[in-house]
Amino acid sequence: MDLCGVQLAGPILNGSGTFDAIAARRAFGDALLERFPFDCFVSKTITVEPRQGNPPPRLWEAPGGMINSIGLPNKGLEGFLAADLPQLAELPVPLCVSVMGFDRDELALLVSALAERDEVALVELNVSCPNVETGLIMGADPGETAAAVERVRGLLDRPLIVKLTPNATDPAAVAGAAEAAGADAVSLVNTLKGMALDPRSGRPWLGGRTGGLSGPAVRAIALEQVATVSSRVSIPVIGMGGIASGEHAADFLAMGATAVAVGTESFRDPAAGRRIGAELAALGGGAAAATADLPA
Amino acid sequence: MDLCGVQLAGPILNGSGTFDAIAARRAFGDALLERFPFDCFVSKTITVEPRQGNPPPRLWEAPGGMINSIGLPNKGLEGFLAADLPQLAELPVPLCVSVMGFDRDELALLVSALAERDEVALVELNVSCPNVETGLIMGADPGETAAAVERVRGLLDRPLIVKLTPNATDPAAVAGAAEAAGADAVSLVNTLKGMALDPRSGRPWLGGRTGGLSGPAVRAIALEQVATVSSRVSIPVIGMGGIASGEHAADFLAMGATAVAVGTESFRDPAAGRRIGAELAALGGGAAAATADLPA
């Protein structure tokens, strides 16, 4: 299939931050590359400066899912380019790099650095963070999102995906603004803001106090947002949120998604992406969707 | 305990639309009144005109919860006052009537009619619907919410609760606007927008196409919103969303709620409210919270 001009063997991506191919290769060796679970690999979100992330505990198991407060630990742009990018380039699938900036200059810095590297097939803007200049969550506000996309659009000759947050009154308006500003695709949903208390102390369990809910619990919410966004934009939509089977993936495709991403389900089985792709292909629709856009 | 000046025997309410005391009395007889599950009864939301509600199917079982697309069926204001109110007045606990208007004039009509009836101890404004004049979801927009509260505030000499929707970028801003406009309390969360497909046809399952997610799946989201809203307003907060045990109730109280409401869990057991109240009392904290505000 074709995703914004990038050829993929199938419609299954990973959700950013839910699969570290470098760490997985340490655990699984080169067998990981031979049986790679995804048709396109999305990196964990990187920022300009290195980040340690949030203090532990970072995980909470919730009904039908989990809450994480990871806090975007990463080596920073330089560390990523030097240490991670060469290893990610060895993966058997196209690479999408996810970036987050705390203001537009940071975003521009990240995108222009990636634009120079041929290993990078696509770039995803993670806009689920506050703009430190305006205080607004970029991805919850159409104007903020449009301004971010406009700032970086000219810096990159490859597809630009905007990852939407579900914690917004009208994600479709944000998607529309991203499209108008030149985004090539949107992906959704990121995690939903959530919280859990330590049963012993009655105080917030997570080191970051609040976290993001993911997994089957959010599937119905994600599917509704994907359906609404798909009906509002004409660029490709990458759907995710609680996908754990080929049937779930088919539901997202039926509601207008061009591709889907698997996140939390990979924690239960690193091969989940491969299984879901196979189940989808067996359903027929998925295979059709996956090949429909291939050039004749 | 005291909720906006209304004395309650404990902090457990029902979520609007999740318990029909009149129908339940047909099924359970007067034993329902002897072992009434809630400390305050909240009616299903009523509108000015009668409504049939959405076509079936109206229910979908989701991971850790359910999606409903009921569509606010009700007898309309006149039918409610004539047929339902006298029966609800027989309940052994104070009555809160939930109302929804499709514009501010409707809200004013509803609130002034209720203001004339002594059986009504509190009124809850369900603002999770679009304002037909502006097209905005009232409860997602601070300005819309404030305007609605201002319009009805002077019409009612009893406590006015504003029920917030979680489908908003910043529910705390909406809560703050409601407080500033004169609301006596806020309650949250209403259901989260969600969707499911018919496994056989691949088309939306629910007659209303989309619906609202409730139950344990939304608990973490609800708790976070209750914590954030509680830290932003000084009026009482009524917390709900997936509460199924005394521990869950205690979590909401610990994060600043004054009282809690039980919704979906009542579908699994009509006595859930009573059980949760007893579990909360056994935890100690709940009993303390429940009596802390009693006049000495």
Next chain:
Amino acid sequence: MSGGEPRTLAPPERRRTEITANEKIGAYSLITGRDPDGPGEPRPGQFYMLASAERWGGGEGERPYLPRAFSYARARPGPDGVELSFLLEDVGPGTHRLGELRPGDGLHVLGPLGIGFTPPPDGRRAVLCGGGIGAAPLLCWQEERSGGTEILLGFRSAAHAECASLFAGAPTVVTDDGSVGRQALVTEPLRATLEDDPRAAVYACGPPAMLEGVRALCAELEVPAQLAMESGMACGFGACFGCVVPTRAGFVRLCVDGPVLDAARLETALTPGAGH
């Protein structure tokens, strides 16, 4: 009973019963629970909301999460409370889990709920007409109406038809595949008996398409009919407004205004989302 309706009131809380038997009856399971705290005389056509006490929602299960509705098939007095039997067809996670219960296991019940069957008006004879698992509520209805009932049952196959043996007398059985009785829909013998003698009252339970066939036939022949219907239910006691079916007078909640409805109230017995 209240207000003359065939409705026995339920205690206002879920209670735990203990499974005393689980028998395979061909393709179905007949599970029985001892219910010391519930009323001894539910009315035929009433139902209970069931959930297994273990591995069902609330800390254990993703689905089933909500309880499931089942007509009671039998209620027999015992020394330690009424013994309630339910006839189950395994169609999904809830019925599957219930079918796995073993003697000694806990079964949560709420009920009896809803309105049951009303006796035939003006001396008409009762004709009980079941499709598949719809035989369940007809079993107790036959037991209560000592003698004089005619029973017509349709099944998919011989394995499903085995449950006909639970009925007294000699039910007329037809099957989709002709493996037991004639190969026919149950509306065929129903038409025959009604055309033969229309002084009948029909009591039918089964899949939506069959109920619609019965409804249309009885309307045509001007025979009164009561249909025990199904729809997706979350609560069973009128709380969620989820179980509505369309009637000539608008939507009604099947759990409090049904599940038995007079066929004359319906334009159609087909409801979107009901059946499987």
Next chain:
Amino acid sequence: MSGGEPRTLAPPERRRTEITANEKIGAYSLITGRDPDGPGEPRPGQFYMLASAERWGGGEGERPYLPRAFSYARARPGPDGVELSFLLEDVGPGTHRLGELRPGDGLHVLGPLGIGFTPPPDGRRAVLCGGGIGAAPLLCWQEERSGGTEILLGFRSAAHAECASLFAGAPTVVTDDGSVGRQALVTEPLRATLEDDPRAAVYACGPPAMLEGVRALCAELEVPAQLAMESGMACGFGACFGCVVPTRAGFVRLCVDGPVLDAARLETALTPGAGH
């Protein structure tokens, strides 16, 4: 093994094993699964992510939803693949469900994962020090280090101490309540043996407070120590970044950079949220 680390690589997918035994060892359970598709020689200190094949998430379970991490306690070659044993303490829904498994049941495993124990440097003697369920990884480590290991085990009570019988030789056992051995924390006999002869390398596993006691003691006596640590894990293979513990060089993911860490890397072995 890769890069000299004591790490056996895992196949990159979860696989199903079959439970062959589940024995009660006092307060703990020792479950064994036959793993025909996994590597035969995991390294002591490595762990597996486990989930029962039935009634665990994904359609069945609210919690447990994620797999749970367990050090393997024994790996023995068998005709149909390696037999992996895990020693479990029932502390919540996941360990409870695993403890219920019966021979023939399915057990999903991913692993072996993480980095195991490194042999003692420069001819030091190995001192294995376990607290409670922390005995698990020491069992295979003792088996692999034929002879010459000293074993010190601390337990809450006699029921917990029963698992000392799984070890070869005569482990030194102390308990919190004095019901078996002396009433003491395990750091007491550890201090005694290290003060007696500091040419040792300590291998410790147990609750955070005990590990912190071991770390501080070994730092004081300048004895090298390797700690097999715990933290909440979602994935076990570096994907979620959830399992970090603080080290002198910042947070490290325990599942890929541990679970065995050199004590010298830590300022403290106490991590918020770990242990129970």
